[in-house]
Amino acid sequence: MSNEVLVINERVQGEIPDLTFELIGKGRELAQALGGSVSVAMIGDLSSLDAFGGADKVYTVEHPVFGSGYSAQAWEEAVAEVVAVARPKVVLFGTGTIGIDLAGSIAYREKAPLASYVVDLKVEGSDVVAVSQLYGGKLLAESLLEGETVVATVIAGSFPSEAGRSGGSPEVVSVAAPKSLDSLTLRPVAVKEPEKSGVDITAADLLVSVGRGVGSQANIEMLQELADALKVPLSASRPVIDQGWLPKPHQVGKSGKKVKPKVYLAFGISGAPEHLEGMRSSELIIACNTDPKAPIFEVAHYGTTLDLFDLVPEILEKLEA
Numbered sequence: 001m002s003n004e005v006l007v008i009n010e011r012v013q014g015e016i017p018d019l020t021f022e023l024i025g026k027g028r029e030l031a032q033a034l035g036g037s038v039s040v041a042m043i044g045d046l047s048s049l050d051a052f053g054g055a056d057k058v059y060t061v062e063h064p065v066f067g068s069g070y071s072a073q074a075w076e077e078a079v080a081e082v083v084a085v086a087r088p089k090v091v092l093f094g095t096g097t098i099g100i101d102l103a104g105s106i107a108y109r110e111k112a113p114l115a116s117y118v119v120d121l122k123v124e125g126s127d128v129v130a131v132s133q134l135y136g137g138k139l140l141a142e143s144l145l146e147g148e149t150v151v152a153t154v155i156a157g158s159f160p161s162e163a164g165r166s167g168g169s170p171e172v173v174s175v176a177a178p179k180s181l182d183s184l185t186l187r188p189v190a191v192k193e194p195e196k197s198g199v200d201i202t203a204a205d206l207l208v209s210v211g212r213g214v215g216s217q218a219n220i221e222m223l224q225e226l227a228d229a230l231k232v233p234l235s236a237s238r239p240v241i242d243q244g245w246l247p248k249p250h251q252v253g254k255s256g257k258k259v260k261p262k263v264y265l266a267f268g269i270s271g272a273p274e275h276l277e278g279m280r281s282s283e284l285i286i287a288c289n290t291d292p293k294a295p296i297f298e299v300a301h302y303g304t305t306l307d308l309f310d311l312v313p314e315i316l317e318k319l320e321a
């Protein structure tokens with residue numbers, strides 16, 4: 001068993017997620033405390049391998065199955081193989097689709113403890129301590145993870161990503177694809193692209209974002225007016241999308257888009273972990289929520305408990321003046 005910290009790069013296609021660099025940066029800190037090294041598992045798409053200068057080692061697994069989309073079964077087999085080769089002390093996933101799919105089964109295979117919804121990690125002696133969010137962020141729980149290997153899923157935005165982007169030339173270790181990848185019972189057949197929309201909430205410097213607190217589709221109009229007056233897109237939490245008040249490309253969060261504007265204005269959004277995952281890295285967060293105990297105020301730089309139906313018309317009036 002090594003004192004290696006293994007980061008799972010959760011990229012199926014496209015760019016390497018920011019989260020991977022967050023985990024490499026944190027992984028480096030843990031590895032230093034453990035007297036070990038930090039490594040990355042790259043499954044399938046091996047492009048941009050040179051982005052991993054912040055790691056000491058990159059394990060790669062190649063197989064044609066990874067070319068046809070995401071299969072939890074294929075990824076589980078591949079990650080398990082990397083873990084078998086690396087014998088890491090710590091395995092780090094994100095609390096996203098892939099991490100939620102795989103962390104439990106990898107922990108089960110390794111008989112390792114698993115901490116989920118983690119927002120902080122540290123080393124105490126030879127053990128790892130994880131701080132997890134409970135009840136949508138209303139409580140924080142600290143757990144001691146004892147074992148030869150321990151597993152954690154980390155909420156995106158918990159650590160700075162810059163620390164994981166430093167230059168270097170990691171050793172590349174090609175891990176032979178496990179035979180089980182040739183006889184999968186669950187294979188991706190097609191990738192369904194989300195509907196195209198003129199809105200790109202990820203590129204905006206300022207976002208007006210609306211949550212369930214707005215109450216109805218008719219009331220969205222007022223927030224749209226504010227967004228139009230500021231010449232920025234209107235984004236939203238998932239319930240607003242699920243109820244059909246705005247189309248899917250407007251959604252911020254775990255199952256929506258990750259945004260990092262200079263200013264994020266949140267109206268009637270409680271601040272559930274799945275929402276925070278998509279916006280907590282915004283430079284300045286300003287929240288309007290009538291509940292002073294709403295978790296959004298834990299990440300907001302400025303906040304008000306004014307009713308959004310009082311505040312928004314006031315802002316519109318000031319903007320028109």
Ligand SMILES: Cc1cc2nc3c(=O)[nH]c(=O)nc-3n(C[C@H](O)[C@H](O)[C@H](O)COP(=O)(O)OP(=O)(O)OC[C@H]3O[C@@H](n4cnc5c(N)ncnc54)[C@H](O)[C@@H]3O)c2cc1C
Nearest residue numbers: 211212213237238253254255256268270274275289290308
């Ligand atoms: C696997 C999974 C993925 C998910 N992905 C996402 C995701 O991508 N994005 C996402 O957002 N959620 C996601 N969720 C849902 C998430 O858990 C929350 O349910 C959701 O974020 C809550 O949205 P909300 O804050 O708009 O609504 P609520 O939690 O209902 O909050 C509404 C808030 O509005 C406030 N309010 C009410 N009236 C007013 C008023 N007049 N003025 C001001 N404030 C008012 C209330 O105090 C309350 O805090 C996901 C959940 C799961 C399980």
